[in-house]
Amino acid sequence: MVLELASWVLMAAGGLFTMIGALGLVRMPELFTRMHAASVIDTLGAGLMLLGMMLAAGLSLVSLKLLFILGLLVFTGPVVTHALARAALHENIKPLLAEDRRGASRAEDGRGASRAEDGRGASRAEDGRGASRAEDGRGASRAEDGRGVSRAEDDRGASRAEDGRRISR
Amino acid sequence: MFAAATIAILVSLVLAVIRAIKGPTVFDRALAGNAVGTLAILLLAVLGFLTDRPEFLDIGLTYGLLNLIGTLAVLKFFRRGDLAYDMEDQG
Numbered sequence: 001m002v003l004e005l006a007s008w009v010l011m012a013a014g015g016l017f018t019m020i021g022a023l024g025l026v027r028m029p030e031l032f033t034r035m036h037a038a039s040v041i042d043t044l045g046a047g048l049m050l051l052g053m054m055l056a057a058g059l060s061l062v063s064l065k066l067l068f069i070l071g072l073l074v075f076t077g078p079v080v081t082h083a084l085a086r087a088a089l090h091e092n093i094k095p096l097l098a099e100d101r102r103g104a105s106r107a108e109d110g111r112g113a114s115r116a117e118d119g120r121g122a123s124r125a126e127d128g129r130g131a132s133r134a135e136d137g138r139g140a141s142r143a144e145d146g147r148g149v150s151r152a153e154d155d156r157g158a159s160r161a162e163d164g165r166r167i168s169r
Numbered sequence: 170m171f172a173a174a175t176i177a178i179l180v181s182l183v184l185a186v187i188r189a190i191k192g193p194t195v196f197d198r199a200l201a202g203n204a205v206g207t208l209a210i211l212l213l214a215v216l217g218f219l220t221d222r223p224e225f226l227d228i229g230l231t232y233g234l235l236n237l238i239g240t241l242a243v244l245k246f247f248r249r250g251d252l253a254y255d256m257e258d259q260g
Binding site: 007008011012014015016018019021022023025026031034035038041042045046049050052053056057061062065066068069072073076077079080083084086087088090091093 | 174185204214
């Protein structure tokens, strides 16, 4: 009885997370956020649902096969996502940054060193604080060409590479 | 409860297929195809419970392996333009 209830709860939660992930797959704005949403299906959705089915099946060959399926999904999901991200970056599909959408409205943030600049370079010219930050030598002097490929001109390139949102080649 | 899970999986499948049709780049379609594969495995497992035929789990396992190979082959094709590229000009 308790096992049945736990199985029901796990399967309902799995179905909920599966639908959330699929909804994110439709609603998210670009490829990398869609990958983020699709990974919810692979991990939480499939994991909880298969766990619920394992509880419903009891200790038998069926639950062993379900465990194999779970292991397969756990190992192949990150492999496929990694290959997809590398192939997309190889085709010059860049992640859409928050600064790309909001422009100079994030300039009041005040943390210039830990923040990725706008790849277009236009909003930095018009926000008025980019020039003064470029003079104080804290690593904000970043010249970038129109396609967003960053040239490592400053000495803070390592910290910018750790940012993870800027792809430098 | 298996029927409810089946309905949830079918709704998710419809949403994933919508993304596969709409997707602007080929990578969106590959991502949606991978999600459809994962959901198909789940659907096979749930249907096995729903109809009391646990043989469907074997089909699900096979489908998972084929899904991995198929997605990686498609991605490799669209990255290299060829499935049998030279290993030395990798990069």
